[in-house]
Amino acid sequence: MSSEVEAGTTSAGRGDREAVVSRPALQAGGTLSLLGSELLTLFRRRRTWALLGALALIPILIGVAIRVAGAAPTGRGPAFLDQITNNGLFVGVTAIIVATPLFLPLTIGVVAGDAIAGEASHGTLRYLLIAPAGRIRLLVVKYVAAAVFCAAAALTVVVMGTIVGWVLFPIGPVTLLSGATVGVGDALLRFLAIAAYVTVSLLGMSAIGLFLSTLTTVPVGAMAATAILAVASEIMDALPQLEWLHPWLFTHYWLGFGDLMREPVVWDSFAENALLQAGYVLVFGALAVGRFITKDVLS
């Protein structure tokens, strides 16, 4: 067979290994390559698109329901719901408020909980490790991919909501919570900021999911546990008796993006949320690394 091709690629391989390229540079390139491959795998998967599709359905349902049934009575239903008939731009914001407590965490639970456990259940974990992907490198790549999915999920809801609102309802300048009115362009930028806020909100949960994913070879277990933790955290956040605990719950600031709808924008809650999420990422990232680097891979 084509032994020439073989010989050619071999010498290329050897050449690269011994080339003047410094080892860290080579490894950084390799890590990007692995991340690219991981993202490609994630977004080639039908399940990923099914999850994003389910999220996209939320603004569609809200938009169509209001279009068909007419405006919601003022002050009832999720925030901004009563404003949609006046201004379609509120569909996206309403949808993200509806999606944040349950639908978003469910999809993140699926992706983060599957990160390592899914590979283990397919048996591909052992082949990634003997490639060798490197255990810490694999965890980092898996986490970054989960974070990219968080952004994709938040953007899906906000962007789809804006499109639905644009199609079904009149569009106009937006009256903010502080009473000021901003133009459509300014409002769209704020919606993107909300998507960023929600993405950051989900990073801590993704780290928890990644850690749980290193504990098992049954992906469904890790997915369910991750989603259940999110709901449990929200329940605790709703109990006044546990008020001392509230600022430490990773769901505590999840709906705090209202500050982005003020003029001027108040970034305090964004920063507090980011700090809390960073703490969760550090703690659960460390736990995941600690667990994974010593784990016997028997699957």
Added chain:
Amino acid sequence: MPDLAIETHGLTKRFRSQLAVDDLDLAVPPGAVYGFLGPNGSGKTTTIRMLLGLVAATAGDARVLGADMPRHVDSVLPRVGALVEGPAFSPYLSGEANLRRFDAADREAPRRTRAARVVEALDRVGLSHAARKKVHAYSLGMKQRLGIANALLMRRELLVLDEPTNGLDPQGTREVRALIRSFAEDGTTVFVSSHLLAEVEQVCTHVGVMSAGRLVAQGTLDEFRAEGETRVLVRTPDAARARRVMAGLGLDVDEEAAGGIRPVTIPATDAAGNAAGDAVVARLGTRPPESVVAALVDAGVRVRGFETLHANLEQRFVELTGEGFDVVQ
């Protein structure tokens, strides 16, 4: 003297109460095709997992291509291609996409040549036609081939193949054998675990046998065979006299004539309608077999058949690891 390709000392793995691998001293010389044998559950796969850094040893040490494992996994594993406990792929990706994914995980595999190397590897195992098919549509044999292709993505110094012919049809088995031979010719060390003894006997230069977590024998295939006993089988109507003569020569004659030794040959002879008489079996020792025939004929024994029975790998294997389903667990 170059380093051994694989070398372990006192390698031990304990899972809770069970001792999976016990005090293993493997020595695989470079360039060898090493057949790693053992019944199911004898610790072969656990050993392979330790060699590849997937599982941490409880005690002892392992060196692969001259470097300590698992400390040097990052520098050693790019030079090792492996098939561990069956192939495994993401079912929702094509065969080609799966290979690219594993190749991307190897940080020493150049991205530039990735596509070409994947095509080449698929071609080597005869899967070019199914490259774009999703793996969930692959048959077991196709997955097995894809697993072998994955081990071939880069030029390797060591190939570790755990049951490489599992699920393959006879043609596929022959191809794998040919592939193993071609690697050996290139100087690649091949470490192949199997319970298909005939398979191993055909391609291996060295053999190691595991039983209940211990390495019970290790050496070149020839040494291994030589340790087994050669027997002679005489077919004659004068069985009693033949026994006396052979005993007189100092041969150790089996009491139960031919009992347990290749019982299949006896009905086969009978079926030929040839009244060959009884079969007498004796351990030959170091005596040349023709001298036995001469002595028998001198003594007037009617010799109708004479065979020397070399211990084949299967007999040695059974001698070392036990019979039937009662193998040591």
